[in-house]
Amino acid sequence: MESKNQPGIYFAPLQESTDFVYRRAHALHFGGIDKYFSPYLLVQKDGGIKKSHLRDTLPENCTGYTLVPQIMAGNSRDFLFLAKHLSELGYEEINWNLGCPYPMVTGKGMGSGLLPQPGRIREILDQSLPQLSCRISVKLRAGLISNDEIQQVIPVLNDYPVSEVIFHPRIAKQLYNGSPDWELFAKVSGLIKHPLVYNGDIFSPEDFSRAQVKFKTVSAWMIGRGMLKNPFLATELKGVQLPGREERIAVLERFHGEIFGSYASLLSGQSHLITRMTKFWEYFCFLFPDPHKAFKRVKKSVSQSKYEMAVSENFLQLRSGE
Numbered sequence: 001m002e003s004k005n006q007p008g009i010y011f012a013p014l015q016e017s018t019d020f021v022y023r024r025a026h027a028l029h030f031g032g033i034d035k036y037f038s039p040y041l042l043v044q045k046d047g048g049i050k051k052s053h054l055r056d057t058l059p060e061n062c063t064g065y066t067l068v069p070q071i072m073a074g075n076s077r078d079f080l081f082l083a084k085h086l087s088e089l090g091y092e093e094i095n096w097n098l099g100c101p102y103p104m105v106t107g108k109g110m111g112s113g114l115l116p117q118p119g120r121i122r123e124i125l126d127q128s129l130p131q132l133s134c135r136i137s138v139k140l141r142a143g144l145i146s147n148d149e150i151q152q153v154i155p156v157l158n159d160y161p162v163s164e165v166i167f168h169p170r171i172a173k174q175l176y177n178g179s180p181d182w183e184l185f186a187k188v189s190g191l192i193k194h195p196l197v198y199n200g201d202i203f204s205p206e207d208f209s210r211a212q213v214k215f216k217t218v219s220a221w222m223i224g225r226g227m228l229k230n231p232f233l234a235t236e237l238k239g240v241q242l243p244g245r246e247e248r249i250a251v252l253e254r255f256h257g258e259i260f261g262s263y264a265s266l267l268s269g270q271s272h273l274i275t276r277m278t279k280f281w282e283y284f285c286f287l288f289p290d291p292h293k294a295f296k297r298v299k300k301s302v303s304q305s306k307y308e309m310a311v312s313e314n315f316l317q318l319r320s321g322e
């Protein structure tokens, strides 16, 4: 994905943040992203897929950018069910989540819960890949409990035609604490035979330059929280000249307006709308001079009109730089 001059940048999947509303608005107002990844789809207890997950990956809701839907599966039956569903919708690449660190998922032998079981990963790939015509990429962590686990997983991945491996060099137990293990990433990059994508803690052009110097052979860079905090980041990293300050603020305002408008028509009731927008502001607030204050102002609004006032106040402060 990395062209001669421009690095390939992927927008990481983030549950409750990068849904179809957010992705569409981001692609429209900022761009710079080569692939967006959806938060994971899962087979429900009743054997079906949640309505909200179906809506999130419905092709007509995901136009104007390249989407790679992500699946969560701990056995080949679920894997095939989800991958076939998405493949039939026309998706040419599907990403398998082997990284989710949360016990609700790992306890069921999914996400990074599969990393200590390389035999099981092999079984799932063995039984699933021959039945699929789409590309399968994998997103994984260093391990569930220990970063020794990745060493057993790499040979398994190397045995299968996986299209890309996205590696976040932390173990599940760390969640997002501590630093990504850059030494481990370098080691993995020498062992894996598939295109390797770096993921973890890129928040600024400086972070990116440091990582680029260290890892010369990565095929692309996946960024999550850094993109939510600064939606211009991908274009910045690609060396595209950003508009002037006034225009940047106007873009942010239109972006916010678009997301707010979409949720206002999708969600019923002011409290749902404000809860959803408060989630958006958890990261968006970092663009404002006093992030904590900007976030608090939004969080305490009890009605749509109060919310709109809080947002106007935030943008007023952003314009005046206070």
Ligand SMILES: Cc1cc2nc3c(=O)[nH]c(=O)nc-3n(C[C@H](O)[C@H](O)[C@H](O)COP(=O)(O)O)c2cc1C
Pocket (backbone or CB within 6 Å): 012, 013, 014, 015, 016, 038, 039, 040, 070, 097, 099, 100, 139, 168, 199, 200, 201, 202, 222, 223, 224, 225, 226
């Ligand atoms: C709130 C939140 C939700 C996430 N949801 C997903 C998800 O659905 N699938 C996934 O593979 N990773 C998920 N992640 C992990 C991110 O995709 C990414 O790997 C992680 O944030 C590290 O990248 P970053 O440092 O650039 O943010 C989530 C992370 C956070 C903080």
